[in-house]
Amino acid sequence: MDPESDSGMASWNPHPSGHNTHDMEQKLRQSEEAREDVERKLEEETRLKVFYQDKALQLESKLQDHEERLCSLENKMAALMEKHPIQQQQQQQVVGERVGRESQDQSVAEDSEETGIREVKVGEALTFGLDPATIHGKLDTQVDSEKGKILISYNGDQEVVNTVGRFVGKSHTALADVMISGGRWYWEVDVRKSNHYRMGVASKTVKRDKWIGDTKKSWCIRNNDGEVSARHNYDDSGLRLVRNPPIIGVLLDYDSAKVHFFDVDSGKHLQTYEVDVSEPLRPAFQVNEGCVVVNSAAGSPAKMEELLSAMDAAGDTIPDFTREASWHRNRFFNDKRMADISMLIGKQWRQVATCLGLQKVQLDKMELNHPKDHTRQVMEGLVTWRGTAKDDDEMLTELTSCLKKWDRSDLAEQIQEEHDQLTTEASEDPS
Known part of the structure; x- marks a missing residue:
């Protein structure tokens, strides 16, 4: 019997059809396009977040101005009264102060003497x-x-x-x-x-x-x-x-x-x-x-x-480090070393700063304050952390631990070596 004439047996093709391959490639392209679309949306949301934060600050400032204007009526009325001697005399009589017809300049002078x-x-x-x-x-x-x-x-x-x-x-x-x-x-x-x-x-x-x-x-x-x-x-x-x-x-x-x-x-x-x-x-x-x-x-x-x-x-x-306050200048974590660390800490600075105890709202504000200056963002964060009244030994332990946690063991070891070297030199100094 000719196998090809047997209608009861379906032929088997070990290779997928071109149609199936095309479908898979199309699905991959669609998946990649969807991923790129999500990334674009995330970037747009980030930009909008920064934009609306800035707008909120502007609106808050305008609201403050409006509230202050609402409170100005009494002050303006008082200023108008000062321009009219008769009204000023009446006010002085009510509070039991001087009575008499005096010019405004004389009243101001006498008020100054009394206060x-x-x-x-x-x-x-x-x-x-x-x-x-x-x-x-x-x-x-x-x-x-x-x-x-x-x-x-x-x-x-x-x-x-x-x-x-x-x-x-x-x-x-x-x-x-x-x-x-x-x-x-x-x-x-x-x-x-x-x-x-x-x-x-x-x-x-x-x-x-x-x-x-x-x-x-x-x-x-x-x-x-x-x-x-x-x-x-x-x-x-x-x-x-x-x-x-x-x-x-x-x-x-x-x-x-x-x-x-x-x-x-x-x-x-x-x-x-x-x-x-x-x-x-x-x-x-x-x-x-x-x-x-x-x-x-x-x-x-x-x-x-x-x-x-x-x-x-x-x-x-940037402040002149030669004029830095003595209690900071003589510390291991002085301003100059903090500036050096800021230049080396890298993109993991937010994770490290969070590990050091800084809040997200503080980090966001630092980025808004210095949007194109990564080093200054880091410096502001480190100085804020130092301002929590920590001593050098505590700071060294905390900083190196956070750096190691976020894959910056190289920088942690460099800081530790600098500290150990200075400690050794200080102990060998006879003075």
């Missing part, structure tokens, strides 16, 4: 307190006039009673009880216990319903949830910092119409502004969280000369 405000002169010591008529109702203050120290803390639970001249709304501000109209003056502010503050100078007639730095008559250093910048008239000047200044020095050179800001801890010049000296200027302090300590007795002619002579012309550069 202890004074105009300082060249050659005087600047030790100052706070003007109680300006202190926002949600600020608690303690003044040690003998030592020139002032503690200013934010108390959100307090009820606010607004009066003429007092800061209102969310401008949790107080002005010093001095008016500066000549000479050079310097004071320092310890800001280590606050992550929301503004420190600087303001004109005598600065608006009481505005944040300092958000008017033409105020200049400041600003910390907004860990992001430090210089600010004037709503304009932020970014500061290239590897760490936030723990103590801010303010040097007002009225005769040159300039105010300089310094990181006292490192001696780094932060920012210089030209100021309006058409009227007296006053030290200004805004605290929106925690507390700050003002030292008005910190200034001396010698110190001011030293700061001005050492002021870096390129004030936005």
Whole structure:
């Protein structure tokens, strides 16, 4: 029997048909296209996330502005009353103060005398307190006039009673009880216990319903949830910092119409502004969280000369490590070593930073602050980690362990070797 004539037997082909191969290739292409489409969508979602985070920050700022405008009505009414002597006299009678027909300038002068405000002169010591008529109702203050120290803390639970001249709304501000109209003056502010503050100078007639730095008559250093910048008239000047200044020095050179800001801890010049000296200027302090300590007795002619002579012309550069604070400079994990590690740590920096205890929201903010500067992102993370009051031995153990966990044993070993070498050299040094 001819096998080919047997209709009951199906022929078997050991090789798949071309049609089946084509189907498989088509499915593979479709799978690859689907994978690429998912990757594109993920990238687009990431871009949108960054975009909307930025928009949220902008909207938050605009909302703040609108809220401040709503709070300005009382202040404007008070300003109008000050322009009319009759209304001002009626207000003074209600509160039991002076009665009589006086010009506005005379009233302001007498009010200044009663509240202890004074105009300082060249050659005087600047030790100052706070003007109680300006202190926002949600600020608690303690003044040690003998030592020139002032503690200013934010108390959100307090009820606010607004009066003429007092800061209102969310401008949790107080002005010093001095008016500066000549000479050079310097004071320092310890800001280590606050992550929301503004420190600087303001004109005598600065608006009481505005944040300092958000008017033409105020200049400041600003910390907004860990992001430090210089600010004037709503304009932020970014500061290239590897760490936030723990103590801010303010040097007002009225005769040159300039105010300089310094990181006292490192001696780094932060920012210089030209100021309006058409009227007296006053030290200004805004605290929106925690507390700050003002030292008005910190200034001396010698110190001011030293700061001005050492002021870096390129004030936005990386801090000069030769002027680093001694307790950081003498540490193993000083700023220079942290910068070296930042350049070597690589793409695993987020995993390492998370292992070191940093939160995702902190890491996202670092990326937003420095979107095209990977090294600076890492540096900010390492400095934030160091700021948790760890000693070198604890830091060494924690960092090398996290590096090894994320496949950077080479860098962990390099850091360990550097530490061991320095330890050996220190033990052999007879001094």
